[in-house]
Amino acid sequence: MFRVLVSDPISRDGLEPLLEANNIEIVQKNVSEEENLAQYDALFVRSATKVTEELMNQMPKLKIVARAGVGVDNIDVDQATRKGIIVINAPDGNTISTAEHTFAMIASLVRHIPQANMSVKNREWKRSSFVGSELHGKMLGIVGLGRIGTELARRAKAFGMRVAVFDPFLTKERSEKIGVEKHDFEELLTQADIITVHTPLTKETKGLLNKETISKTKKGVYLVNCARGGIIDEDALCTYLENGHVRGVALDVFEVEPPEHTRLLEFEQVIATPHLGASTKEAQLNVAYQVSKEVLLFIQGKQVTTSINLPAMSDEAYQKVAPYDSLAQKIGSFLSQYMNQPVQSITIEYEGTAAEIETAYVTKSMIASFLKQRMDININTVNAGVLARERGIQFIEKVSDQNSGYSNSMKVTIHGEQTTSEIKGTSIPHFGERIVSVNGFSIDFHPSGHLLYIQHTDVPGVIGNVGRILGNHSVNIATMQVGRKEKGGEAIMMLSFDRPLDQPILSALTELDEIVFVKAIEL
Ligand SMILES: NC(=O)C1=CN([C@@H]2O[C@H](COP(=O)(O)OP(=O)(O)OC[C@H]3O[C@@H](n4cnc5c(N)ncnc54)[C@H](O)[C@@H]3O)[C@@H](O)[C@H]2O)C=CC1
Numbered sequence: 001m002f003r004v005l006v007s008d009p010i011s012r013d014g015l016e017p018l019l020e021a022n023n024i025e026i027v028q029k030n031v032s033e034e035e036n037l038a039q040y041d042a043l044f045v046r047s048a049t050k051v052t053e054e055l056m057n058q059m060p061k062l063k064i065v066a067r068a069g070v071g072v073d074n075i076d077v078d079q080a081t082r083k084g085i086i087v088i089n090a091p092d093g094n095t096i097s098t099a100e101h102t103f104a105m106i107a108s109l110v111r112h113i114p115q116a117n118m119s120v121k122n123r124e125w126k127r128s129s130f131v132g133s134e135l136h137g138k139m140l141g142i143v144g145l146g147r148i149g150t151e152l153a154r155r156a157k158a159f160g161m162r163v164a165v166f167d168p169f170l171t172k173e174r175s176e177k178i179g180v181e182k183h184d185f186e187e188l189l190t191q192a193d194i195i196t197v198h199t200p201l202t203k204e205t206k207g208l209l210n211k212e213t214i215s216k217t218k219k220g221v222y223l224v225n226c227a228r229g230g231i232i233d234e235d236a237l238c239t240y241l242e243n244g245h246v247r248g249v250a251l252d253v254f255e256v257e258p259p260e261h262t263r264l265l266e267f268e269q270v271i272a273t274p275h276l277g278a279s280t281k282e283a284q285l286n287v288a289y290q291v292s293k294e295v296l297l298f299i300q301g302k303q304v305t306t307s308i309n310l311p312a313m314s315d316e317a318y319q320k321v322a323p324y325d326s327l328a329q330k331i332g333s334f335l336s337q338y339m340n341q342p343v344q345s346i347t348i349e350y351e352g353t354a355a356e357i358e359t360a361y362v363t364k365s366m367i368a369s370f371l372k373q374r375m376d377i378n379i380n381t382v383n384a385g386v387l388a389r390e391r392g393i394q395f396i397e398k399v400s401d402q403n404s405g406y407s408n409s410m411k412v413t414i415h416g417e418q419t420t421s422e423i424k425g426t427s428i429p430h431f432g433e434r435i436v437s438v439n440g441f442s443i444d445f446h447p448s449g450h451l452l453y454i455q456h457t458d459v460p461g462v463i464g465n466v467g468r469i470l471g472n473h474s475v476n477i478a479t480m481q482v483g484r485k486e487k488g489g490e491a492i493m494m495l496s497f498d499r500p501l502d503q504p505i506l507s508a509l510t511e512l513d514e515i516v517f518v519k520a521i522e523l
C-alpha cells in the first residue's frame, strides 16, 4: 500500500489519477493533526505546510513531496535531496490564474476600486476622492519574464500598455517575440509607472526592491507583488508610502503569512489579498491533477517530469537511457564491491551512442549504485551527487570522441586511496549489457548474478586447480571467461554460479600459489 498524506486544501477532483489507482490510500489531514506521520510515502502540500527537516525526520518512509503549485520555498529542498526524497511541483497549472489576479490587482490599484467599494458600503459618495489613472499608454515594468510574467505582459499589451522587462535570463530574441522592451534593472526602475515582480524568492531576489532601489523609481510609482513576500522589502514600502514617493501598493504575498506588518496594512494606498493568486477552481484542479499524475508515474516506477531535484526527463527520453542506466548500476555496484577501500574520485566516460543520452542521470545512477554498497541509508539519483561530495568523492563525467570499436560504451575509473580500478561495458540491443574490460584485461561477460573475479598468473593448470576446488565443494560453474594482457603475465577469470560462494571456498582458492586476488561479487 502506498500512503499519501494531503496536508493542505487540494482539489479532490484533481486527485482523480490517484483515487482511481489500486493500492493507494489518500488521507486529507494537516500534518499537525496526524499522529502517525511515519506511515506515509508521499506528502502533498500547497504553500501553508512547511516541509522542514524536522518534519521529514518524522516521515522516514517519505519518498516524494508534491507541491500543488509553483513556489517551493516552503520546502527544504536541500534536505529533501540529502534524504533522497523527490520534490515535484506543478509548474504551469496556475499560471493563468496568477497572471489574471495580478492584472486585477493592477487595475484595482490605479482605479482605487477596493477603497471606493469600502466607501460606498459605508454609505459615502466621494467621487472626487477616487480619481484614477488610465493603464493605456503607461509603462508596466515586469521583473521576471517567466510563465506568469509572460502571460501578464500579453494582457498589459492588450490594454495598450508599454511593457518593459528585466530578467537576467531573457534573450533579445524572446523579448522581441513577445513584444516587450528588454531593459536592465536600473532602466526599468527609472522608467516604469507600475512595477510588478514575478521571480521566485531567492538569495538574489530577496529585498530586490528595497530602500535604495525604490528611491530610483519614478515619483508616484505603483508597486505590485503577487509572487513571494520579501521580494519587495516591507519596511522600505512603509517609508516610501509615508513620504508619498510610492503612490500605491498591491500585495498578494507577505514576508510572513498571514501578514504581521500591521503598519503596512494601515496605509489607505495599500490593497491586499490573502495569497489568492492561484485560488481559482481551474488552477486548483490543474495543479492537483498535474502532481497526482506525476506521483502515479513515480509509483509505477516511471520517470517524473516536473522534479525540482532530479534531472528532468520524459518517459520517452528514459526509454533511451534505460539500457545504459542498467549497465551503469551494474558497473557501480561491481566496482564498489571489488574496491574495498576509501575512494577519492570516480570518472565516467561515455562513448558512441551512450554519449548521446541524458548522461547526468546515468552518472548519478552509477554513483548511487556505488554508494549503496557502502552506506545504510536511502540512496538514489536524487541524493547520490550530494552524498558523494559530502564524502569527499569527486565525480567527473566525460564524453569521449574516440572509437574503440563498440557502438556504445561506458568506462568507469575509480581512484581509491590505495589502487585505481577501471571497468568498461557496453549495451547490446536485444542482448543486454556486457563487461568488455576489467582493469585493462579484455574479457566478455554478462554482469549479473553470483560472480567470482580471480586475478592470477598465466601458467598452465590454474583453471584446472580452480575447477577442482570448486568441484570439491560441490559448486557448479555456470559460465567462465578468461582474459590476459600477455602470455605468462597476469590474467583474470570471471566465473558465474547458481548460488553465492561461501567464505571457506574463497579461502581455499586464495591459498593456490598462482592466485593473486579473489573477490566474490553479487549483482
Ligand atoms: N501568488 C500566488 O498565488 C502565486 C505566486 N507564484 C510565484 O510566482 C513566481 C513566478 O512564477 P512563474 O512565472 O511560474 O516562474 P518562472 O520560473 O516561469 O519564472 C520566474 C522568472 O524569474 C526570472 N528570474 C530569476 N531570478 C531573477 C532575478 N534575480 N531578477 C529578475 N528575474 C529573475 C527567471 O529568469 C524566470 O524567467 C513563483 O516563483 C512563485 O513564487 C506562483 C504561482 C502562484
Ligand SMILES: O=C(O)CCC(=O)C(=O)O
Binding pocket: 046, 047, 068, 069, 070, 071, 072, 094, 275, 276, 277, 278, 279
Ligand atoms: O497554493 C497556493 O494557493 C499558492 C500558490 C503559489 O504561491 C505558488 O504556486 O507558488
